[in-house]
Amino acid sequence: MIHPFRMRLLPAFLLLGLGVTATAAELPAGDADRGRTKAYTCRGCHGIPGYRNVYPHYHVPLIAGQNEAYLAQALLSYREGRRRHPTMRAQGLTLSDQDIADIAAFLARAGERP
Ligand code: HEC
Incomplete structure (x- = not known):
């Protein structure tokens, strides 16, 4: 039999697990075209090929x-x-799960562009 104290703790552990162990595998599918727009502000610093690095x-x-x-x-x-x-x-x-998935999808393909 499960001790009542443990039963009360279980939901807390589940919530903690969700918050702390978010992984890329749990993200929604990324859309590279949406990611291109969302990654606009990243270009200034990261200098994606084809774009001028301002720094x-x-x-x-x-x-x-x-x-x-x-x-x-x-x-x-x-x-x-x-x-x-x-x-x-x-x-x-500033990024939602969907933003992260879209940006990652775009950036992963950005290196293939001329
Ligand atoms: C103001 C400049 C700046 C902007 C804007 C910026 N970054 Fe960064 N980024 C950095 C710096 C500096 C690092 C190195 C940070 C570190 O040492 O952890 C970094 C690191 C990263 C890394 C880790 C790379 C690795 O191999 O560990 C990723 C991924 C990344 N940035 C993505 C983005 C994305 C996506 C955006 C746009 C939403 C963005 N960055 C906008 C400066 C910037």
């Missing part, structure tokens, strides 16, 4: 052409504070 001497990681799940996981991590870089945390906090 030529500002070091940022290359994100165009990266693995889609990796990109989505990175953005989730910034949003949830598991990655602490302040600039990217601020970016992540």
Whole structure:
């Protein structure tokens, strides 16, 4: 028989699990065309090929052409504070699950463009 104390704790554990362990695999399907529009503000810093980087001497990681799940996981991590870089945390906090999925889908394909 399950002790009543454990039964009361169970929903709390389930909620905690949902909040803390969000992974790229749980995101909705991404749409690269929507992602192109949503990634507009990212270009200034990340210099996606074909776009001018407005900060030529500002070091940022290359994100165009990266693995889609990796990109989505990175953005989730910034949003949830598991990655602490302040600039990217601020970016992540503006993004919904759907935004992250769309942007990751777009960026993963962006490296293939001429
Ligand atoms: C103001 C400049 C700036 C803007 C705007 C910006 N980023 Fe970043 N981004 C950075 C910097 C700096 C880092 C490195 C942060 C770190 O060391 O964790 C980074 C890191 C990342 C990473 C992690 C890359 C890796 O390989 O670990 C991803 C993914 C990313 N950005 C995506 C985006 C997306 C998507 C947007 C638009 C919604 C965006 N960034 C907008 C500056 C920016």
